[in-house]
Amino acid sequence: MGENQMITSSQVTDATVRALYRAETSLPPWVLERIKEGLERETNPLARSQLQFMLDNVSLAGSRGLPICQDTGLAIFHVQMGQDLHLDFDLQEAIAQGVRRATSQIPLRPNAVDPVTRENSKDNTGPGMPDIILDRTCGQSLSITAFPKGAGSENMSLVMMLNPADDPMEFIVDAVRERAANACPPLFLGIGIGGSFDLAARLAKHALFNMHRIQPYSRESSQRANRCITHNSSPEEIKKLEENLMKRLNSLGIGPMGLGGDTTVLGLRIEKALCHTASLPVAINFQCWANRSATEVIL
Amino acid sequence: MTVFHLQTPLCQEDVKKLNAGDIVFLKGKVFTARDKAHALIRRQGSPVPLEGAALYHCGPIIQDDSVISAGPTTSGRMARYTEEILALGVKAIIGKGGLPGEPFLNRAVYLAYPGGCGAAAASQLRIRAVHLPELGMAESIWELEAEDLGPMVVAVDSYGRDLYQDVRLSAKAGIEKR
Secondary structure: OOOOOOOOHHHHHHHHHHHHHHHHHOOOHHHHHHHHHHHHHOOOHHHHHHHHHHHHHHHHHHHHOOOOOOOOOEOEEEEEEEOOOOOOOOHHHHHHHHHHHHHHHOOOOOOOEOOOOOOEOOOOOEOOEOEEEEEEEOOOOEEEEEOOEOHHHHOOOEEEEEOOOOOHHHHHHHHHHHHHHHHOOOEEEEEEEEOOHHHHHHHHHHHHHOOOOOOOOOHHHHHHHHHOOOOOOOHHHHHHHHHHHHHHHHOOOOOHHHOOOOOOEEEEEEEEEOOOOOOEEEEEEEEOOOOOOEEEEOO | OOEEEEEOOOOHHHHHHOOOOOEEEEEEEEEEOOHHHHHHHHHHOOOOOOOOOEEEOOOOEEEOOEEEEOOOOEHHHHHHHHHHHHHOOOOEEEEEOOOOOHHHOOOOEEEEOOOOOHHHHHOOEEEEEEEOHHHOOOOOEEEEEEEEEEEEEEEEOOOOOEHHHHHHHHHHHHHHHO
16 A cells, blocks of 8 residues: 555645536536436427526526526535545535635525524534535545535425335325425436435435446445445346336426426436335435536545 | 516506416516515515515525526425415516415416526526615515516416416326326
């Protein structure tokens, strides 16, 4: 093993600002591609005009360097850090510094408030914020993914402790039917099945993170790394579940913005974990059509 | 599906012209209001006259007196205030996700602006004034001047038609048929 790589807190802060800027003003190419594919397939004229306007809005935001959506979200970050990497500074504070700078520079809307007094912290940071979801990977790598999460879709998300006799797919279809219109469809859905109350929610969030991940590290290390966060023992079986569920949801006719159409879900991923024999936890993390994220690889 | 270009303040004739599924572009004054402004209006009354007004469920990003991004927020959170807001004379509520249709009957419309399209909406709006600035950027009442704000879909009309409800019911019927 080589020498310990030196990373400074200002490198992390700068990377945080860059990741937030890209995440807020542009969409990942694969997300844009899914919206365009949706538009190509869509047969409802009103739905087509909604999808076209969304694409035009993304172009406008990109050309002017302005936030796609005024809800610039809660500061959520997925950090992947090699287990051999040791930092001699406070990672939470380095990223918080980046969030504060991005809030005034980009600018972002100050969204973070105290849940009881509703007082706004004015810079999107404070107790618990930014929310840094840290996964340890191999070697000395470090990457930061900004995943700003708007309230429209996050408010529709849920964890439910089902009865093992229940059908989780029926539950998901019902929940999406009732909630989709408020979450800015066409949607991306992160679904966690199994685990415990909170593991189901973590699986659902990781399902969003992993929906179309381009691994910044080697295939082997990414597989090893993923083992700590995803527990899908049989990818083929899950793939089939995902395809069937996607088909059912898109046959509901909810359409863009809930105004009707063929395009309701653009992406869906299920992550599962073992659960107690008496439990069946299911979590659905809704994500809007503007599925924003951007990754900065520091090392 | 007819396209209308309307000017605020809106009158009853404007409202009557609109049917669910029509497209509207608005010119003139538009007020933003969301959670805190609604609660405050309930407690103290409105700081701005709302007769004929278009009320926009929106918490914009504002910097140096410019509108940076200003798409709609989820209207459902303000559903509990619809009756009293419309009683103040509001003729159009703009938002996303919809509101229960009953209070709109014979008096107002709900217009859906495409969600997430903050950059586009900002390019159609400029600032005239701010009311209740102490509520903060997202929650203040921004008095905006709209230049063809749209395209907005008439999602709830004054004749009892509600596009969201139609979609929800047909989705439910589809599931039950399976």
